[in-house]
Amino acid sequence: MNDINENIESPFKLMVSFDKLLKYYEELSQSEDEFIAAKARRVLKTAKGFPELREGITNPSDLVKREKEIRIVLQDSFSPILTNNEIKTASVPFHNLIFNSSERFKSIIKTAGDDFELKIKNMPKDDTYITACTIILAFCYGHNINFKRPFYYEIPDADGIMQYYKILYNADFIDITPNKNAPKITQEDADELLDNFENMELWKKKFPPNSYTFKGFVISNIFNVTDDQSISNIKSSLIGQDKRKDDGFMKDFHEIFQSLLGLKNIKVGFSIYNEEEDAFEHVHGAGMKSFLLNKLDSNSCKGALCDISYNTLLKEKKFYAISDVDKYYKLSKGKSPQYKTLKEQNIKSAILAPIANEDGLMGILEIVSEEPKVLNSINANKLVDVMPFIVSAVERSKNEEQNLIEAIIQQECTSIHPSVNWRFVKEARNFIKDQFNGTKPNFNKIAFENIYPLFGQIDIKGSSEARNFATQKDLTIQLESIKLIIENAFKLEKLPIYEQFLFQINNYLEDLDVHFQVDSEQQISAFIKQDIDPLLEHLNAIESLNEEVIAYYESIDENVNVLYHHRKDYDDTISLINKEMAALLDKKQVEAQAMYPHYFERFKTDGVEHNMYIGESITKEDSFNPIYLYNLRLWQLQVMCEMENSFYLMQSDFPIKLDVASMILVFNQPLSISFRMDEKQFDVDGTYNARYEIVKKRVDKAHIKGTTERLTQKGKISIVYSQKQDEIEYLRYVKFLQSKKYLDDDVEIVELQDLQAVTGLKAIRVSVLYHKNQDDKSFYTYDDLMKEINA
Structure with missing residues (x-):
């Protein structure tokens, strides 16, 4: 490299110059203190024969040639008395070129190894350019933009443990001057830049590359802040969401603690305390390990600790340090469980730290080493500064876990359908607002008015x-x-x-x-x-x-x-039918929800039945149109045909042979539903609407009027209704599905015998068309299909 500006894009043209420092010495040469004046004259005399020291140097080889003179000029800044203690360098900013340094700095770099490359850790490439621009704004135009950030070096020590060094710059000896190609920066320019930090093109337009001359040098005062940075890294690691799912999380955590304690071969583990069980439990996460539990998922505290360690950790909530595991294992004759467990894992020393708050113990932080005495009661005290962050992280983790548990319970046991979830969220927010305002919170009734119901079932015939x-x-x-x-x-x-x-x-x-x-x-x-x-x-x-x-x-x-043989075949068959039919219905529901959102629920009995509700009050948007109701009715009828087909395609896989019959109930008038908190489900509201529920419960047992024939029959779909307009509507759907070979041509309209408190019901009944397998393009009636299957 012939020029220090090579391969660097910067608004600066860099020149290493000691002119400003030498001007200070010119003033000091007139000092009344003869010792100071004499020393200043000696420095000026050294520099006098080398004008480039004032004019500026850009070639690194010239810096090497003038190494002796530079060292004399910088002697006051780099005191020989402190050189083995201070970590200090002389350089140009944002550049790895160092032309003078203390012996302590040289030793640190030598220890890091020949392949180590010194870089500022937290300085992104684009930020370097913009930082230089902000320096120009302050130095040349008086616009002080606070863009200062702490800069760090990460340098490994002799044991390979990462050490963190903070850099503080002394910029007393620099001059910055605009070149001929430098645009003049106005107040409007400065204001524009304030709102465009990410716009690199704009910064380069205002401050073109090499448009300003940087003449001088900076002194870097460097301090080892490994402890502080380790604590900060621990805090940062614990703040992130879902970090423990990351495979690299525990590896990074090991390295952070290694830096904090200054020990290379240590590992970190965790165990969670279950107060109800008085037991330690394994933390679930990528790479997570508990050295107290070893291979166990959980163990009672008394089974994991001796009485002394139990009292220290759980009662007194103090650190428990074991400097020599083998020694204490022998002293306890192998009876103390913590020594036995650690010895089995070849652990020689350990620190167990209680993770506790004012409510009690939440878990144990476990730091272990395969070397004796490196972990002890003295360096255990270094954990005092990091424990508050670990406690906060565990508190948050426990809250997140509790929320997750509640979410799973809600999903698996008391699920709220997504279409109506917004209404529950709204009431919950009102509940919280009342709590904060000091008024008595009340979870208001969840109800939806003027919605249209749809009901269907595929029932196993003769299940009893x-x-x-x-x-x-x-x-x-x-x-x-x-x-x-x-x-x-x-x-x-x-x-x-x-x-x-x-x-x-x-x-x-x-x-x-x-x-x-x-x-x-x-x-x-x-x-x-x-x-x-x-x-x-x-x-x-x-x-x-x-x-x-x-x-x-x-x-x-x-x-x-x-003796549970034939009954098991029956139970297994019912379970398989319900599982397969429910899975198909759930899959189809995803498509239906995409067409238009609506409430959906299904139940497994001796077969599968489902409820759907659609209307404006559910969707919360001014978008409902009757066309969406008609579409959902047609979708339901088509899906029931597909479920019939799917059932008979799978029938040969069932332990025993059973048949199904399908039914749809049409209810023409809109109704209201409300959520019953005691039963955790929606139910119809009001006496009039209750008629719908009565029909649902009884209609599948109904007979055709004047006969003993049940309405629902294998191989047929029955559509129950009470209004003539429903009959006209569904006959259109039947005709359409006949054209698609879902339904046969044997449509019949029948009257039903009166049910208790329900009269005037009618039904359309039509046979389903089947095919033997998914690739078969031929269609069969139920009787034809049975002959084909049994052939």
Whole structure:
């Protein structure tokens, strides 16, 4: 490099000059203090023979040539007496060129290693240019813009531990003058720049590169602020949101504590204190570890600590330092759990610091090393300054965790649908405002008026009969097994009680075969528990019956304590149907919400049913139009057809064969709903609207008027309504879906028998068209599909 300005974009043309310093010496040469005057004359005499020291130097090699003279000129600034203590350099600003330094600085750089490159840590490239401009504004135009920031060096020590050094500049010996190409800066220019910090083009327009001459040098006074910076880094690390999800978080945390304590090979861990359980728990996060728990997720405090460490940490809330783990392990004869756990991890010294506030202990900060005595009760006191930040971070983390827990509970147990969440938020804010204002807070009623309801269900046909049949089969098999064991026991011992049990079992078997009743299962289960189980315990001791009794117990499900085979197939089938149908409906709902927001909820029973409400009061916007209601009705009918198809495509995967029947309830008048706090769900408001709920609960059991035929049938969709205009509307939808091969041509309109408190209902009933698989383009009626599936 032949010029220090090479490869640098700056408004400055840099020149290293000692002219301003030498002018000070000219004044000092006239001092009345002869010692000071003589020294000043000696410096001036040295500089006299080298005019470039005043005129300015731009070639680094010239600085090397004049190294001896520069050292003499700077002797007062770089005292030989303090050179091994002060960290000081002479340089030009924002440049790595250093032409004079103290011995202490040289030693630090040498220790850092040959591959170390000295850079200002927190100076972005663009900020360097703008900082230089603000210096010009202050020096040349008197506009003092406060853009001062602390600058730092990060330099590793002999052990590789990062040390932090703060730089303070002395700019007493510089002159800045505008060159010919420097635009004059007006007040308007300065005002414009105040609002355009990020506009680099504007700064360069006002201060073109090399438009000002920087003549002089700066003295950098450098101070080791590792402790302060480590504390600041800990604070910064803990402030960030979701930092513990970052894989690099704990690595950075280790390095920060290494700098704070001046120790290379130390690690940091955490454990959270659960007051209810009086236990330590693992902190969940990337790279998080607890050395107190080792491989355990949790452990009681008494199981992790001895009495002394327990009292120190939990009761007194003081640091607990272990300088030599092996020594104290031997002294405790391996009985103190903390020494045993640490020794298993090859830890030789440790500091356990309680994370506590006025409410009590929240967790433990664990600092460990594989070297003995490097961690002890003395350097434990260095943690005093950082613990408040760790306490604050843990407090915030616990609050965030509690909020997350509440959010999960709300989502999984008492979910508020997104379409109405805004109304709950509004009331919650009013509640908080009342609390702050000192008035009695009241969570007002959440209600929505003039909204249109939609209801649909895909119901499993004959589910009660299927479960009764499965129960009959399971109980019959169980009773037959018991009967065989007792018959063999009677052959060995002619006890009348055996005959009585056999008589009772035969009666139960006959009842199961002839007239199974609702309470039959309960009666038989009570008989087995009270009479048969004690008997089998006795018979198990008889060698010839032992294998039979063991085989019987192996057939019993240990979770429900009954023979649970056919009933399990039934339960698994119901569960699979509900899971698959609900998943499909949820997936389709995402599309429907994108068309127009509306309230949606679904329930799993013996099948899946769903409620939807749509209207202006839910969307909160002046955007509702009846077209969105009609669209949602058509969407619902089409999705019900798709759910029917999906069910029969999966039917062969179910443990037992079941059928479904689909129904839609149309309610033409808008109604009101309100949120019932006690049941955590929405319900209709008012006596008139209650008619809708009555119809919902009873209509699926309705019969066609004048017959014993149930309205809902497998392979068909039933659309229940009461108004002629609803009939006209849905016949249009049916015709459209017939054109798309969703529905068959066998449309029928039927009247329903009167329900309790409900009269005048009618229904459109039409068969669904199916296909064998997703690639099959042919369509089938239900009967045709069953023939194809069973073929």
